[in-house]
Amino acid sequence: MKKITRNIKYMCLLAATITLSSCSSDDDGTSNQEQPKSALVAGEANFSKYVAVGASFSAGFTDNALFIAAQQNSFPNMLSQKFALVGGGAFTLPLMNDNIGGLLFNGALDPNGGFKPRLFFNGAGPEVLPDTPTTEATTNLNGSFNNFGIPGLKSFHLGVAGYGMANPYFGRMASSPGATVLGDAMAQGPTFFTLSEIGGNDVLSYAISGGSGVDQTGNYNPATYGGNDITDPVVFASAFNAAVDALTSNGAKGVVANVPYIATLAHFTTVPYNPLDPTDPNFGPQIPTLNNVFGALNPIFNAVDPTRAIVFSTTEASPVVIKDESLADISAIITAQLNASPTFPAFVAQFGLPPAAAPVVAALLGQTYGQSRQATEADLFVLPSSNIIGKVNQAYAGFLVSQGLPAAVAGQFSVEGVTLPLEDKWVLIPSEQLAIKTATDAYNSTITSTAGTKGLALVDFKGILEQASTTGYSSGNYIYTTALVRGGLVSLDGIHLTARGYAIMANEMMKAIDATYGSNFEASGNLLDSGTFPTNYPKAFR
Template sequence: MKNIKYIALSLLTVGMMSCENDTLNDLRDRGNEDNQPLPELSVGDVDFSNYVAVGASFTAGYTDGALFVASQQNSFPNIMANKFALAGGGTFTQPLMNDNYGGLAVAGNRIQNPRLVFGGAGPVPLESVIGPVTVSTDIATNNPTGPFNNLGIPGAKSYHLVAEGYGNLANLSAGLANPYAVRVTGSTPDASIAQLAAAQNPSFFTLSEIGGNDVLGYALSGGDGSNPITPTALFGGALNALVGALSANNTKGAIGNLPNITSLSHFTTVPYNPLDPSNPAFGPQIPMLNGVFGALNPIFNAVDPSRAIVFSETEASPVVIKDESLADISSIIIAQLNASPTFPAFIAQFGLPAEAAPLVANLLGNTYGQSRQATADDLFVLPSSNVIGTVNTTNVAFLMGQGLPQALAGQFSIEGVTLPLEDKWALTPDEQAEIATATQAYNASIEAAANQANLALVDLNTILMEATSSGVQFDDYTLSTDLVFGGLVSLDGVHLTARGYALMANSFLKAIDAKYGTNFEASGNLAKAGDFPTNYAPTLQ
């Protein structure tokens, strides 16, 4: 069965969506609405001479599923540093990658792939467009020399940033180090990121997306338990240690709270009902499918009618998922099928003998004991789009090992149709609630830490909510979280575009204005949307 695609994107290029408005001029040149000149930039007693940024992937500038030179140059801390330079800010050093391909290697062995690009119908790997590339950033041979003002570590959780040895290459094989952290520790491989930051005696700092990966890992894995949410107490301890280290000398700074990550396009792009009856790979099979589930639906209806599975011949149907929050009724299914006098005749239509009835009843019970069709309240991770409608070959081999013919084993191994999607592909409402609860608790801790240390607090959560609901205005552009064409979220569905990072930088600058009396906004010294792209060309090297 061919892949059932999650979305039908226009063949328009992103470049067409980001045409610049020729009438945009610098704010200082045009003045305010009364045509009066804007005031000069004033920062009062705020010292930007040694700005240090600590955080995770957003701080680093991660975009399109990778980190690369252009994305780092458009990281929100670097955008801010360029504005700080207008008011005494010093050099802002970043651990730049070796190229614009992205990806990482260890002693010549690739451990992370190059970036994604727009392939005409959605995100695709760079190499599928331009051919094989050599990943030249090798953490065993060519790390840059610090110290670095940008200490954004993609993938880092809150407690990782205060953990010694997190940047030691020797710890990488045991999963106790992060390759991006290895690139910044230099001659002190066991120093924590917090220690590296504090050692620079920053005059100003930002702390951003602390806690983001503490819930993102759980969300990206569909809440399957392989990457649990960090307990609030552990997060709070790490947060307080970071803030304490960075503000030890009453240093001024800004800290951002966390958005609800399930609003990002990684979790909102794939619809819950992608099974289109007009698809020739799916439509003709609907009568057979409804016949199969017709044998199970009386059992489902007796236990819980919401579990009944029916595919429509006129409208798009939801996928079938495994919901681990449901009571497991495998034993009930098995017992009812074995007790049914018509079940042997039912399996005969598939060419199976009557004596195979107990085996088939057992297989059906174990397959559909916690199954249901998805609803609009379920969310699906972006990679599920490449899984829905495909044949799970591992399950085919298992069913053949149980005695089913290969063709029949294939029919009962179609992901999201006859084989319920595993937990890792979907976030159920219960799992979404866990993420929301943790995010709220983290944000309460962040607000308390900001108040305690007298820091500017940036409400990134409200900004994402606005972008999700109606779109957020940025100069002459309306940015939304729609994948590819929304302009805010990059091709990986999680991290921001360059224009999105510029919006984030402005949010920090406005919060700094409000807290410390600077006037970046009033003096016309915010980032301009038109100066930052929403995508990078495949030819960028």
């Protein structure tokens, strides 16, 4: 069995990207906005001091990074420009140093490999910009700001004293080392606020770790602060209500947004469950040998649970093999049955191993496949799994060599998703997806109830993304979807929005303000034309 080097390609077209981007006025994220049709009025809202509180979306995070153009194309900054037409004051952003993205720590890159530059589209898929960040994380900006969109912020982080020492995105703008996000926001004396995506990171960090608690994005992941467990809905409710109570304490009005079902985003829907193509010259010729190997295990699987049987098709794309921790561990059963089989020593011999190696191989097969199965359509794979499926896991191959297997054999049994089940960190199984949905529903119940009690405008962000992921969301001359690259709504990291996506958020917030406070952003023609904003930023853009 030869080394299988199958690697999943991003399903996107350069032509589609060019088409989606063609209406941008220029590459730096500026836009030509519609002229109002009639006089704009604020209604009951007072926009003189607008403060945005939120996480990555509020910050403008896109393409797995924060950078100047992205911040300028954040939905709070877009809103502030419209609010300025009816008495809104200055809106100050904690700007990064460049359009590269990423952070330095005392002049050095993050030793853990995070906080990398932004992604760009290389014609086939997303790629990290080959530059060094210039924004120093340890330098405090010493200013007064209006946008408290903090990448990585979870609900309970809002009131944590000294949170800036854990999260450099807040640390570089915090008023003091012991400051809280909510305290600094309130110090601005807001007359109007947006409170958005609170609760998103509370489930996102769990989701992007495949429900395993291990962050495997390979790039900076802004949802990992405070661990990867799903936030208890009771804790969320307490934190969210405390934030709303504080923000409205001086009579300020505002808009809140609910939390989408994040599993509908491209980060979880791009990598197919069945990417193993029999026409692939690196995989197809290996299918008979693979089926022979699993032929020794399938009788055991069929006796315990037929859904665990592993068979690769010679005519259709086959699912990857995964480890499902919700399955009963039958490692001991596999090992015992193989050791009891009179034909197993001959099976081992076909790999050039002596009969005496049979017990060792039986134990290794039991350990490897005790909770394995082939994936189904119900499983979701995190975007970074595309980089490892079909590749040899060198660490595991090294382990097999240490157990006495020749290097060639060790490599054959270490192919990710084929002979080595994908670990839990790469996949969201149905039970993990249900845990995310259950928590999201609880968060949204709190958000809806609180908005109603406080008389706040409410944006159904969940509904917008659901529509985009199914029939598509229509805005201007475009229909946006959540597909990676070609959908126009979700940026290259598969989670955060494009500038067009943020323009859509701004529009939905203005519509909600109109409905709740009697303004007329929509009727006066002051909604944004999402098509005039970029979907991505070119490699050369600095």
